[in-house]
Amino acid sequence: KAGVTQTPRYLIKTRGQQVTLSCSPISGHRSVSWYQQTPGQGLQFLFEYFSETQRNKGNFPGRFSGRQFSNSRSEMNVSTLELGDSALYLCASSLAGTPGSGANVLTFGAGSRLTVL
Amino acid sequence: AQTVTQSQPEMSVQEAETVTLSCTYDTSESNYYLFWYKQPPSRQMILVIRQEAYKQQNATENRFSVNFQKAAKSFSLKISDSQLGDTAMYFCAFIRIQGAQKLVFGQGTRLTINP
Numbered sequence: 001k002a003g004v005t006q007t008p009r010y011l012i013k014t015r016g017q018q019v020t021l022s023c024s025p026i027s028g029h030r031s032v033s034w035y036q037q038t039p040g041q042g043l044q045f046l047f048e049y050f051s052e053t054q055r056n057k058g059n060f061p062g063r064f065s066g067r068q069f070s071n072s073r074s075e076m077n078v079s080t081l082e083l084g085d086s087a088l089y090l091c092a093s094s095l096a097g098t099p100g101s102g103a104n105v106l107t108f109g110a111g112s113r114l115t116v117l
Numbered sequence: 118a119q120t121v122t123q124s125q126p127e128m129s130v131q132e133a134e135t136v137t138l139s140c141t142y143d144t145s146e147s148n149y150y151l152f153w154y155k156q157p158p159s160r161q162m163i164l165v166i167r168q169e170a171y172k173q174q175n176a177t178e179n180r181f182s183v184n185f186q187k188a189a190k191s192f193s194l195k196i197s198d199s200q201l202g203d204t205a206m207y208f209c210a211f212i213r214i215q216g217a218q219k220l221v222f223g224q225g226t227r228l229t230i231n232p
Binding site for chain 2: 045088106
């Protein structure tokens with residue numbers, strides 16, 4: 001069973017540009033969530049999608065957005081990049097919504113490391 | 118809002134020793150899950166162990182076990198017979214059972230296993 005796949009794994013952008021990150025969840029997982037990891041702020045929740053609907057959003061500016069497609073794949077976009085957006089962006093998927101003790105277990109992808117110059 | 122606190126930024130032990138990582142949390146929820154995730158230098162976040170709050174029995178996974186004290190809101194991880202491959206950042210995390218799948222993480226503990 002394939003795991004959570006994130007692309008690209010590494011990317012370098014300059015200030016003011018925008019970036020789109022992709023996440024393919026484990027087959028059958030309907031929830032996809034995104035996290036930003038930085039040395040200073042740790043792991044912070046960005047947003048979560050379930051059945052193409054955003055159910056929750058973290059405390060990030062509107063430059064950060066996302067969406068989920070009908071096949072559960074998700075993308076997140078960051079516009080007008082700032083130096084402080086340099087981070088590891090982690091995607092996780094889960095069965096959420098399916099009865100059972102495994103529903104709340106999040107499986108993570110390997111991450112996309114974004115460097116903003 | 119939920120918060121998770123890990124008070125040990127770094128720990129270091131010798132191979133084969135036992136080590137305990139501490140975690141406390143704060144929530145008004147009665148039903149939730151707690152997790153320990155491991156993040157080795159590869160940066161891949163790996164689930165180590167999980168605990169359902171409604172279960173009184175402490176979870177175990179091979180060399181990994183937890184001490185879950187619900188009333189004290191404490192959730193520590195014990196690693197027995199530690200191995201070099203256990204070297205990693207360890208994160209304690211909380212999630213509500215209902216609603217959006219939002220993990221709340223602690224700050225992490227950097228664990229080093231020395232040969």
